[in-house]
Amino acid sequence: MESVNPILEFNKTCVSYTKQTMAVKYVSAAIDRNTITAIMGPSGCGKSTLLRAVNLMHNLYPNIRVDGEILLNGENILSMEPIDVRRRVGMVFQRPAPFPTMSIYDNVLSGYALNGIKLSKTEKDATVERCLKSVALWDEVKDVLNKKGTFLSGGQQQRLCIARALAMKPDVLLMDEPTSALDPIATAHIEELMQELQKEVTILIVTHNMGQAMRISSKSMFMYLGELVEYGDTATMFSNPTDERTKAYLTGKMG
Amino acid sequence: MTTSKTKNRLVKDKAMLWVVCLFAALTAVPLFAILGEVLFRGYDQLSWSFFTEPTPTAYKAMKAIEAGEPIPGGIANGIIGTMIMLGMAVVVAVPTGILCGAFLAENPKNRFAQIVSYLTDLLQGTPSVIIGIVTYIWVVVPMKGYSAIAGSVALFIMMLPLIIRSTEETLKILPQSLKEAGLALGGNRARVMLKVQLPAAFGGIFTGVLLAISRVIGETAPLMFTALGCSFIRFAIDKPISAVPLLIWEFFNDPNLQELIWGASLFLLLFVLTLNLTAKYLAKKWNQ
DSSP states (O other), X not given: OOOSSOSEEEEEEEEESSSSOEEEEEEEEEEOTTOEEEEEOSTTSSHHHHHXXXXXXXXXXXXXXXXXXXXXXXXXXXXXXXXXXXXXXXEEOSSOOOOXXXXXXXXXXXXXXXXTOOOOHHHHHHHHHHHHHHTTOHHHHTTOTTSXXXXXXXXXXXXXXXHHHHTTOOSEEEEESTTTTXXXXXXXXXXXXXXXXXXXXXXXXXXXXXXHHHHHOSEEEEEETTEEEEEEEHHHHHHSOSSHXXXXXXXXXXX | OOOHHHHHHHHHHHHHHHHHHHHHHHHHHHHHHHHHHHHHHHGGGOOHHHHHSOOOOHHHHHHHHHHTOOOOOOSHHHHHHHHHHHHHHHHHHHHHHHHHHHHHHHOTTOHHHHHHHHHHHHHHHSOHHHHHHHHIIIIIXXXXXXXXXXXXXXXXXXXXXXXXXXXXXXXXXXXXXXXXHHHHTTOOHHHHIIIIIHHHTHHHHHHXXXXXXXXXXXXXXXXXXXXXXXXXXXXXXXXXBOOHHHHHHHHHHOTTTXXXXXXXXXXXXXXXXXXXXXXXXXXXXXXX
């Protein structure tokens, strides 16, 4: 699938945990700017592994190897410094993980603190307000900014984590099953939010929920046993999948 | 319907429960016996002057005994000495121990970390009298004299493995997602450790420090080789200094001062008890 000026490009990307087992096998795909792309597939198919390769999370574990290329604006991530990549590629995890010792205010600004960037008080206030507004959390927490983030509900915590990632103004936002630990109402909030956010950031989301992929994404990837089986427009894939395995998964015969 | 077989099993179960309870109670006996004994004998001696005045001379004590009066003076020299040495040991041991523990927790597969971890275990098991005599060779001999510094070095060495272990264990049980979230925001490992992991582990580390203090506060042997003792209140760190456990030993050796043993012991016991309870309370509060 060709794409004009993609923001992110996988080029024969492979991830292996040991010499024998490859968790992600020769994935090639281009991700369009300011879109939401869903990565689907049964458990253990390598979708989270592929996602975590994009912000070099695998570098933490010396036995994991990533091969091939992952291009961010044409530049190969795999040969860049992890701290530089992660500043441009934000991540939201499955379980909301606000920093437990920090207030809501400090959680939003934690990216700056962790990068050693000093901001003035006005810049701080402006950033906190902008980010909390963009995740629709501002009205709920503006009076309790000095309370710990862990007092919020699960859905609010997850929105706080998204705000924290957005504060660094990333090019790409990786979301690893961001709603699987949330109730349906909180999930709906986050989905609505993502639709808004794609104006400013490209979102790559791993999801188990096919309904979610259909609702929010413009393109979808279907992965199976580490391979990228099918990649294309979400609507087309759901109505008329080309591969037998995709069809089996979407109709509930697999996974 | 209850058959005789089931009944039999229920009876056995009950009997077992009683046996377990009995042994649990038995282990508590020495504990309460010690506490009771020290409290009973030391209670009368606790007064304001006991904490503010230094040890009396044997002569003064003898006079008081002959006159049928309570022994004058107290253990202020020991309390101050203990606090000075403990303070110096804590100031050095806490940062050193935390950094070392952080290193061990972050690099469990590193060969050097494994060696350090093994040595930490070894240090924890080293008899305190050996730490005392080694500190004597390292500090007292080159400084040409006993001192509070030497005493605090011995206490520092004894505290170190406890702080290292508690830091390492606490960091290891933090969810991995916390560290990953920090790194995903572009922080380097040092910053993520300082701003995210260590603050989150604060409760466990603080508890570990309190337990390390209560572990060394009653140490006598290493201080005999290093701090020596001193019968008046002193704040100089390069001179011999007293400590509460040293005083207990001195009182025991002087027939005229033996009465004071119990007040000093009670003070030490209550101090350790308070530290332990505080540590327990904080650990519980932190886990909520």
